[in-house]
Structures are given as C-alpha cells and as structure tokens.
Amino acid sequence: MGNTMELIDTSAPIAIKNAKEVFETTSPFFDKMQTKIFPATQHTPSVGRFKFKESSLTRLILWAAAANLPAAMFGAEMKRNMYTYGPSGCGKTRLVEAFAARTGRSLFREQCSKETTLSDLFGSWKLCGKDQGMTWVYGKVCQWAMQPNSILLLDEWDQVPADVAMGLNGVLDGAPIHLDQTGEIIKIAPGCMIMATGNTNGRGSAGGQGGSAAVYKGTQKMNFANQDRFNVMFETYLSEEEEADLLVSETKASPLAAKAMASLAAKIRANFIGLNEDAGAGGMAFQFTITTRNVLNWSMNFNLLTQMGKKVEDAYVEALRMTVLDFAPKDEAAAILSTWSTIMGNP
Incomplete structure (x- = not known):
C-alpha cells in the first residue's frame, strides 16, 4: 500500500468573511460578496501584499464557487478547472498563491516541463533507506486529491507533452484516481480545485498578447480535449x-x-x-x-x-x-x- 499523509480537517470553513476585506479590494462589485476561509495547513502559502485586479478576482471567486456546487445546481456539468496564461513574470503563480493564502487553502504546486511524466504527477515507488526498502511516494496530484478544498497548481502546463497532459483528463473531470501500482482508489476530496498556468494560450501563441512560442522555448500545443476541460484567464503586467x-x-x-x-x-x-x-x-x-x-x-x-x-x-x-x-x-x-x-x- 502507499504511504500515508498527515491531513488537517479542511472539509468545512472556519469563517465566512466579506470578500472585499479578505482580498483588500476597493471594487464595489465585491461589497456584498462573501468568501469562505478554511483552516490553514503546512501547504498553505504565506503571501504579503498583493493587488487583485477586479476581472481576475471575479474569475477566481467563480472558480472557487464552481468547485463547491451542489450536484443538482445545473443539469449540465460545469468546468471546475482554470488555465491562466500571460507573459513571463506578470504574476500568474503569485496570483494563485495569494488567493490560497487569503482563503487558507492548501496549495500543491507541480513545476512542469517537457520532461514531466505521469509518475511525477501521481507518484512512484522510491527507495527510502536500506531498512525501509521501497516505499510508495504520492505525487502532488494525489496529495491534492486527499486534502479537501485544496488547490493543485500545474505551473508551465503548456510545456507538458500532450500525451502526459491527456493522462490527467480523468482528474480534470473529477473522476477517482486509480493507482494500479498500489491498488488504491483515491476519490477527489470535496472542494478541490485545479489551476494550470502557461505563457501561451495553449495553441502555441497568446493571440498577439506577448506569448509567442518563438520566445518561450519548449512550449507545446495542448491537445484540444485537454484544453477543453479548462476555463481560461489572461493575465498581464500591472499598470x-x-x-x-x-x-x-x-x-x-x-x-x-x-x-x-x-x-x-x-x-x-x-x-x-x-x-x-x-x-x-x-x-x-x-x-x-x-x-x-x-x-x-x-x-x-x-x-x-x-x-x-x-x-x-x-x-x-x-x-x-x-x-x-x-x-x-x-x-x-x-x-x-x-x-x-x-x-x-x-x-
């Protein structure tokens, strides 16, 4: 069997606060909006001052709301994943970290590249000492799936080979994770959210918005079936x-x-x-x-x-x-x- 993780009960919020206060925004759009605050864990990032743009914060709150929708809210299945792209160093990763920090959510970050494999994402057997022998070590996807109301951050997702990205389609759909290596079935915990980031729009460019694959070497064109499982958000530099x-x-x-x-x-x-x-x-x-x-x-x-x-x-x-x-x-x-x-x- 696989190794175990020490989990804090984050299944229920510890507070519900005014979104304007939580995210330190002056936008009147958030005056009457409430947001849930969850118990912080060792995986909850600590982020200082951060300025949320109204459009970005709106999509982030909608993204979080979709993760906790009642089953009968709509007849159709709603996308619960977000892909954020934009030029290098504009704050995409920090945006997600700041959102997790403000709401107490655990954040499991996978730094992706063209070398990323499914074993990197889900886990593998590793030699953990001469007395312990081979031990199953969970990857970030499994760690995230076991922690309610957590965020899986797939950084530089447009660098990942299409066949590897396709291996995550079931997770993006909310299906249980079957670990053939250990025989485990991991059901994704309630409220779990997935954010992927990239420099391009997943098609090898950024629609003329500073994300050409000519500059960002190694970027891949995303398989459309994988890309179709995400909502999308464009980020750029501060004014x-x-x-x-x-x-x-x-x-x-x-x-x-x-x-x-x-x-x-x-x-x-x-x-x-x-x-x-x-x-x-x-x-x-x-x-x-x-x-x-x-x-x-x-x-x-x-x-x-x-x-x-x-x-x-x-x-x-x-x-x-x-x-x-x-x-x-x-x-x-x-x-x-x-x-x-x-x-x-x-x-």
Whole structure:
C-alpha cells in the first residue's frame, strides 16, 4: 500500500468573511460578496501584499464557487478547472498563491516541463533507506486529491507533452484516481480545485498578447480535449501606477524613483508584447522584457548601491544592468538605456 499523509480537517470553513476585506479590494462589485476561509495547513502559502485586479478576482471567486456546487445546481456539468496564461513574470503563480493564502487553502504546486511524466504527477515507488526498502511516494496530484478544498497548481502546463497532459483528463473531470501500482482508489476530496498556468494560450501563441512560442522555448500545443476541460484567464503586467505603488510599499523606493522605474518597465513591455505576434505571423519577436520580479529587484539593488556610496545616476544604471539588462542583446540594451536617459531628463 502507499504511504500515508498527515491531513488537517479542511472539509468545512472556519469563517465566512466579506470578500472585499479578505482580498483588500476597493471594487464595489465585491461589497456584498462573501468568501469562505478554511483552516490553514503546512501547504498553505504565506503571501504579503498583493493587488487583485477586479476581472481576475471575479474569475477566481467563480472558480472557487464552481468547485463547491451542489450536484443538482445545473443539469449540465460545469468546468471546475482554470488555465491562466500571460507573459513571463506578470504574476500568474503569485496570483494563485495569494488567493490560497487569503482563503487558507492548501496549495500543491507541480513545476512542469517537457520532461514531466505521469509518475511525477501521481507518484512512484522510491527507495527510502536500506531498512525501509521501497516505499510508495504520492505525487502532488494525489496529495491534492486527499486534502479537501485544496488547490493543485500545474505551473508551465503548456510545456507538458500532450500525451502526459491527456493522462490527467480523468482528474480534470473529477473522476477517482486509480493507482494500479498500489491498488488504491483515491476519490477527489470535496472542494478541490485545479489551476494550470502557461505563457501561451495553449495553441502555441497568446493571440498577439506577448506569448509567442518563438520566445518561450519548449512550449507545446495542448491537445484540444485537454484544453477543453479548462476555463481560461489572461493575465498581464500591472499598470504603471499600480507598479509604482508596489515599488514604494515593497522596496522603500521614493515615489519619483518608483514612477521612473515603472515607466521604463512599461515601455520595454510594450515593445515585447507588441512584437510577439501569433506563431507564423512572420514578425521577429522582441527578445527582452522586464518582469515585475525584476523591477522589484532593480529597486532593491539601487537602494543598496546608493547606501554603498554609488552616485544616484550611476546606481540606477548599475542596478538595472546587474538585475537583468546584461541578459539583453546589445542593440536592445542600448535602446533601453537611451529610453532611460530620456525618462530621467538626461541629454
């Protein structure tokens, strides 16, 4: 038989709170909306400040509601899985982590790649010491299925070979998991949810929205039968104003510095997203962008360099280079530095 997991009873919520308070949103759409809070476990992530967009939060709450629908709510079967795609570093994974953190849900994250196998997902026999011999170790899919109201996060799902993805179709439909290796049948616990993320729309592009397979090497075209089991959500970068606010709150940047950094990031992304068209469109993809993660690190590196005594104007450039810019092709790096000079008012 397979090994056991230590489970906390998360079958019932410990509180029902106002969604506006839970997700710290000012949108009046959520004024009268309630959301369930579940007991946190060792698998519940801890996420600090996060700004939920109204459209994204609406779909996340709908996604959670679908996972707990009464059997007789509709005559038809409702999709209970979500696929979120968008450009690199725009916060797709953190969005799911923040939602789990706010609601107390356990999160089981599988980092996918073209090497991912069904054994990685479901589990395998492993040698766990000379005295223990071979022990069955559950994969993330089985761990998730046994924890009520938990989230299975399949990161970079558009990297997974189609035949492996198809092996998850039964789980996506809510069917029990049959482990032939151990003889177990695992019934998916109530309220369990599945989120997959990717850089493309599952068809090798992102509909002209900055997710061309020409940039994201290794992406696969999803089998349509697998893709058809997901609802979909497109995520992109924060607006300049939102990102400037984030830089001030998370990196102690001055408002002026935060505004300048957010402005450069927005201009770089406009080129990256605008020039990454659908596969086969005939255009050459812009090869460089700056993610939210990198903007935050640019600001923190700048802060430390100025504390070390670096001149402010030099610290900006050095911090940008060491954070990300030296990854860029020379011509693109030169263009970006020229744009930065313009933003800072230098000749």
